[in-house]
Amino acid sequence: MAQYTTVNGSVALITIQNPPVNALRAAVREGLFNAIQKASSDPLVRSVVLSGQNGTFCGGADIKEFGNVSSMSGPLLVEVFALMETSMKPVVAAIEGFALGGGLELALACHYRIGHSKARVGLPEVNLGLFPGRQVIAGEALKLGLLDRVTDHNTVDTALAFAKSVEGKPLDNRRLGNRPCPPLENMDAFFEEAMKRVRSRARGASAPVVCVQAVRGAATLPFHKGMELEKVLLGTLFNSGQAQASQYCFFAERAGARWSMPSGARWDTCRALSISTAAVIGLGTMGRGITVALARAGLSVVAVETQEHQLAEAQRVVSHMLKGGGQVSYSSDLQAAAEVDLVVEAVFEDMALKEKLFKLLSSICKPGTLLATNTSTLDIDRLASCTRDPQLVVGMHFFAPAHMMRLLEVVYGPRSSPEAVATAMQLGKRMGKVSVAVGNCPGFVGNRMLKPYLEQAYFLLEEGATPELVDAALEEFGFPMGVFRMTDLSGLDVGWRIRKEEGLTGPDVPAGQPTRSRHGHRYSPLGDLMCERGRYGQKSGRGWYLYDKPGGRVARSDPWLRNFLEEYRVRNALVARPIHRQEVLERCLYAIINEGFRILDDGIAASPQNIDAIYVFGYGWPKHRGGPMFYAGQVGLARVLEGLERYHLAHPDVPHLEPSSLLRRLVASGSPPIHKWNQMVKGHRSQL
Ligand SMILES: CCCCCCCCCCCCC[C@H](O)CC(=O)SCCNC(=O)CCNC(=O)[C@H](O)C(C)(C)COP(=O)(O)OP(=O)(O)OC[C@H]1O[C@@H](n2cnc3c(N)ncnc32)[C@H](O)[C@@H]1OP(=O)(O)O
16 A cells, blocks of 8 residues: 655655555555654654655545545544654655645645656645645646656656755755745735635535635634634535535546446447547538547548538638647548548438438448437437448437537447447547447437426426526526526527427427427427527527627527517416426426436436436536436435425426336335435346
8 A cells, every 4th residue: 555665775765556546545544654654763764755656646535435434444644644744854755647636735745746747736626525626737836836846757766866865954944834825915805806706606516615715714824723724614515415416426427438238238348449530521510529529539530511611611610729730631522431430420400311311421431430420319220220330320429519518428229339339438538528328219318308407497487487587596506507598508499400300390280289288298389489580599699588699698688588478478378476496496407307217217328327427517517416316316315206296296297297217116215325226227237
């Protein structure tokens, strides 16, 4: 856990050994504690170098231990730090790779810090619901005074030589606890302003706010008082529920990499195909973003668009986004895709168009080319059936803007081969995405769960809510944008086109169909009516809100909409009633959660963690709430079930509010913790 050797006669070299990131779990803390004590008591040792195994200093406290803080054993981190800081022999940290969180604190407890030029240091715990903040690279850390020296050579050798050179020198002014924070002018005003800004950006997350309180304490109080305050604040965060949610997200983000398919194929037994060239077909907003994402991942990309004016515009935009980096060529001819290893289709969401394209691609592309569709809802299997090699067809569902959004849904159909899935998942990794493999059904995971959410939002408008009220409730919960602002941004016409494809609106609806009912279920035509009036959202300058111009970003309330809703209610004999924020949250969020349980039960998602990763990284679900499934567990499954039953009773014509069978089974079996839910899933498959 902490290897101890003596080097150059008088330097004790302590190496942390806990792969893969040398996290500070109990055995490591104990090993470090004992090693420092040994160095202190050995008369031959005159200095100490602290390093990490395999070019990695330390990734911080072991997040897995946070799950059960009360049963943590071994010395506390602060006790290890105190022992190092008070050592009478100089302790030098040799930082390679990264020193993060408790890892950086460990380095700060040393008397000197030498960092490799490529090393990263920082306190990223705010992402785990604990304080503090960002990471910096060695050069900046040197300027900030976090490091004493930066080297391009062997860091441990440099640190060993340095340690030798400071043996016997006084250490008092090297101990952090003896170095007060320099006073700032207008300290109070500074922290008040900082707090105001952080609060407005935190969207209900406690860690960033508490972080400012802790920094204020560190800057204004004596060292030991600052430490006491930090302990109290840390305790608040640990008990807030938000820290658990954020830490759960840390692991959910990584869990998708260990994918499995119902066939039993899994990440560790399937080999990915080798991909170095790609074609992107269709250069609208999505196609352009996908081109940039693939090019940045090092692929040579041919971007294909049959409409010349669109091609020229895409070339200009993509070149600007890539700023000269990346290998991209452009063509208006589909034949340009003949020799590539991968095709990503990103044309309009129109099944007939996509089927035609897949048929063509299948005849144009060389054998072995992976054909991926960026469809957000359509049937992967139907597209696969148009091709020569259906096993080489998968969905790669990107989220706009595709070069920035972290999520990639990799959709496998019943005939997609494990190799095809492995290849798409590996590509996701190369693009720096959080990739999640999901099964084939309308909307897959993300959009399938979005449907009941949107539906509830529309129903709430019918019943008396306003877009402002619904959005405020959701934004207060932590979403970056409420549902109406979000649909204004993504374009109301997107859903309209999908509903037309589904025969819910447009010419395919049989004559005499009641306005607010489809297939015997409640339906709200509000979105369709908006589109019929040219209100597509930001792109047309008006949607649920009013914008100063087409493409404008600043949403204003629109008196027209208020009248429109009033007239709509009168026309449909609906009486507006006051709607409380709590009802907005419960109906919108429980509807998402309920569909999540159905998705789990259908085997479309392999685990609740996968669903949560999709919602956090693709749909703006606040990380400090852990994702919809985790949130359901925090609220209490029985309470979610009771809420759904109540709302379903009030709205019996809304099947999405009818509690799912899995939720009922889980509650009946005593609401087990989230990691046990899979055991209750129909046709349960092992999650390893
Ligand atoms: C009254 C008072 C009550 C309070 C009581 C409190 C008592 C407890 C006191 C605790 C005090 C803690 C103080 C400390 O400040 C807190 C911390 O240090 S929190 C940890 C901070 N560190 C981080 O946030 C870093 C997180 N990790 C990363 O960013 C990355 O993993 C990496 C280190 C940059 C490496 O990235 P990659 O190379 O891409 O590798 P992966 O990300 O895929 O990780 C590989 C593997 O390692 C697992 N892992 C990574 N970091 C940790 C970790 N810190 N702990 C445990 N496990 C970690 C990761 O999950 C991967 O494993 P896999 O999931 O694939 O199995």
